[in-house]
Amino acid sequence: MNITKEQVDDLNAIVTVAISKDDYSEKVEKTLSDYRKSANIPGFRKGHVPMGLVKKQYGKAVLADEVNKLLQDALNNYLTEEKLDVLGNPLPKPQDDLNWDADDFTFEFELGLAPAFEVEFTKEPVTHYNIVADDKMLDEQVERIQKQFGKLVGHTEVIKDSEITATFVNEEKEINNQATFTFDKLSEIAAEKFLGAKTGETIAIGSKELFADLHDLMEVLKVSHDDAHDLDVEVAVTVDEVNKRDLAELNQELFDKIFGEGKVSSEEEMRAKIKEDAEKQFEQQADQKLLNDVTESLIENTSFDLPAEFLKKWIQQTGENPLSAEQAEEEYNKSEKGLRYQLIEGKIITTNDLQVQFEELKDFAKGFIKTQMAQFGQLEPADEEVENIAMRIMSNQDEVKRLSEQLMSQKLVKFYKENANLEAKEVTYEDFVKEAYA
Missing domain, CATH: 3.10.50 (Chitinase A; domain 3)
Structure with missing residues (x-):
């Protein structure tokens, strides 16, 4: 077998796979021999069907199947060994005149290659909001609690x-x-x-x-x-x-009812606790806003070309239902921005070694479990119980995917806070909503 690559341009290539009879003949013969042992053909006892008849009836189908398996394995191994960063999957070039009676076969595949680029943060700063709970919000929250328990x-x-x-x-x-x-x-x-x-x-x-x-x-x-x-x-x-x-009176009975016995002993401490809890939630919203804004900035300011024509063809040919050229172009236009950010994000993760490791994902899952259990009153769950729940979660692919995405978002936010050009801005929650989501 011989595999060669022709570089069409920086973003496109053609891989040619040449398969000779020596590459597949042994596997074809073995498969046909197995067919012979189990074939039921009228006029012949099972296992005694002439090999010539077996080859005549099943030969081309077995040959095509074995060649296709060999072809896919060889292509995948080649892409891995050559470290080719491809977009989509290789597209086979049409071969209407393929002759299965020949001994040797040649197949060509189109490749769309990921572009080479560098990620740099812009000089134009991105706003990093610090959302504070102001006196107005605290007054409203205290009154809401007093009404609720009044x-x-x-x-x-x-x-x-x-x-x-x-x-x-x-x-x-x-x-x-x-x-x-x-x-x-x-x-x-x-x-x-x-x-x-x-x-x-x-x-x-x-x-x-x-x-x-x-x-x-x-x-x-x-x-x-x-x-x-x-x-x-x-x-x-x-x-x-x-x-x-x-309104309920702001006394120790109310404080214990809301925060737990002895945790808060004055209105001042109550307001401080409300402020602390609110600003923890606000930080999550500010981080999500930061992640969105840095993402938009990177997409807008990181310039590179994509193998657009290849990707449109790939979308057209590999979907669940066949698409017209116009439909494929429409789908490409919808997905182009997301693809650009996937490449940018992948570059940032690889360059800065931000990959999610199994042990840190398990620790992240444990933290999530403890938080959930605390909401139901289990403030100090046994380590063994948490470990068992975490392992059950880690055996669920959907849960692993969801937690991995959350952890990666946290890693990216931390990385952006340390490396992006940010401009801190302190705002109340009311002003944040008006300014950030206007």
Whole structure:
């Protein structure tokens, strides 16, 4: 067997595999001999069919199968040994005139080669957000906790900050539903009408005037999003019950209930704990934003060509269903950006030795398991239990893939923080949402 490569250009090559009779004859003969032992052909006892008849009936099929196996193994080994970084898979060149009666065969394959390039971070800085929990957020969170653990006190009329239970009726649209909502959900128009309304009183109001948010209308009327969007009818709202939630006192009983006994002993410590927990969550969001922004910057500023025509042909020929040239080009255009980043990311990982190793992936899985168990009250699980769960997870390919991607994202974020040109910016969460996702 002889394998040669013709370099068409930097991104394309043709590999020629020449197979001679000596390469396949022994395997073909063995396979045909096995066929002879088990062949059932009328007029002959099993195992006594003449070899000539076996070759006539099965020879070409066996030959094609053995040559194809030999060809695939040889090609894969060649790509590995020559360390050829290919995109997609080798595409066989059409051979309509292939003669299976010949002794020697020659096959050609088109290769799309990965481009050579270097990754450099741009001088233009990427914003690295440091999201802080400001006093406004802490005040709101403390009040939310006080409301959650406070006591409901009944009232005879609607007041601000009240919780209202009411029945909503419209006979035309067959609406008859009771729901509870807070006063602050009402629109300005509805708030004026409801303020001071006594229990048992019925208020007539247009459906579009009820709530500031369409989703609240969907919930209280039990209608679909489309129906709620188009709904414009008068609704009779009967106030059934009015309650106001008195805020819970900030005392040791409340602190122990929320954070565990003795963990927090003052409002100041409570606010510090809320701030710490919130900013841990914010850091994850800031890291994801950083990863996305550095990715976009690298794609935009790392220039290299791709074997576009080869890849379009590969997409056209190797999909589940045959594609036209136009469809293949459309698919290529959709996937080109992702392919570019795969190459860039692969280069960064290889150059900087960021590959995920089995032991560190297992340790990462253990950390994930301990976090999950802590949420269910198991703060100090036995090492053996965690080890057993981790090994079960590591035996699941889907879980391994998911955890590997998470760990790799963490590694890349750490690498970008240490090497990319970043510009730190401290913002509140509210400003982060406005600025980062506008």
